[in-house]
Amino acid sequence: MDEAHNIRNRSTGKFKAAVALKADCRWCLSGTPLVNAPEDIQALFQFLKLPPLDKFEIWNRSIGRPIKSGDALGLDRLRAFFSSLCLRRTKDLLKDRLPSKTVEMETIELGKHERDVYDVLLKTGRLLFHSLLNISAREALKNYSHILECLTRLRQACCSPTLIPPERIAAARRVLKIYAEYVDQGDDVKLTSKQVQELILKLQGVLDADEECCVCMEPKDALMCVLRKCKHCVCEPCLEKIIETKRGAQPSCP
Known part of the structure; x- marks a missing residue:
């Protein structure tokens, strides 16, 4: 199996289908056998049907759990098992046969x-990152996936704007417009954690440009609304009234 790390997730149908294949011989080819966790390798052992480590319980007891707990014995066992099963081919083996690498860089101007x-x-990505960082480094780390999404969109924009859904671009424009209302004569405004989360939801297309409170039915700024689990937007004044009047009652959709 080429690119064998693609079956590293044991809960996917792809992995189950690969393991169910009937074969006299099995090989795994991969440049990254370990992607996220040691369990990635165990999935390959299951595909290769290598006892006893093809049983997850045995793997976890002898290798997985010791590695997670910081016990060097688990890593030593994994290395010993790997050394008896794997053939590793690096570029150094072919360095005398390969031509020298030539790197050419060209600067391309973007169209209008x-x-x-x-x-x-770029502006929305910076706004998101700095807003999270202003709250705390931990908050930025918790939302790293959203930051990576912004970076991916920038890379797509460099290739072609057509790779980006129009809704995503429109959402970015709305976010900048809403944020501009919080800026007084060019001075930066430090957003709260709740406002940043609303901004993230905005970029994901969960909120519309002009949200309407489901209680007072008045249009509200999206960053001034609270998005409940039921996906209804409630403005802060109405939410405070609901909490006050229904204090102690079973929570319900307004």
């Missing part, structure tokens, strides 16, 4: 539309 899309995405 491409630059406009890129700048909008």
Whole structure:
């Protein structure tokens, strides 16, 4: 199996189908046998049907759990098992046969539309990152996936704006427009954690440009609304009234 790390998740149908294949011989080819956790390797052992480590319980007891607890014995066992099963081929083995690498760099100017899309995405990405960082480094780390999404969109914009859903670009423009209302004569505004989360939801397309409170039915700024689990937007004044009047009652959708 080429690119064998693609079956590292034991809960996927892809992994189960691969393990169920009937074969006299099995090989795994991969440049990254371990991607996220030691369990990635155990999935390959299951595909290769290598007893006893093809049984997850045995693997976890002898290798997985010791590695997670910091016991060097688990890593030593894994290395010993690997050394008896794996053939490793590095570029050093072929360095005398390969031609020298040539790197050429060219600067390409973005077109007007491409630059406009890129700048909008860049501004929203910076706004998100700095807003999270202003709260705390821990808050930024908790939301790293959203930051990576912004970086991915920037890379897509460099290739072609058509790779980005129009809704995502429109959401970025709305976020900048809403944030501009919080800025007084160019001074930066430090958003609260709740406002940053609403901003993230906005970029994900969960909130519309002008939200309507489901209680007072008045249009509200999206960053001034609270998005409940039921996906209804409730403005802060109405939410405070609900909490006060229904104190002690069973929570319910307004």
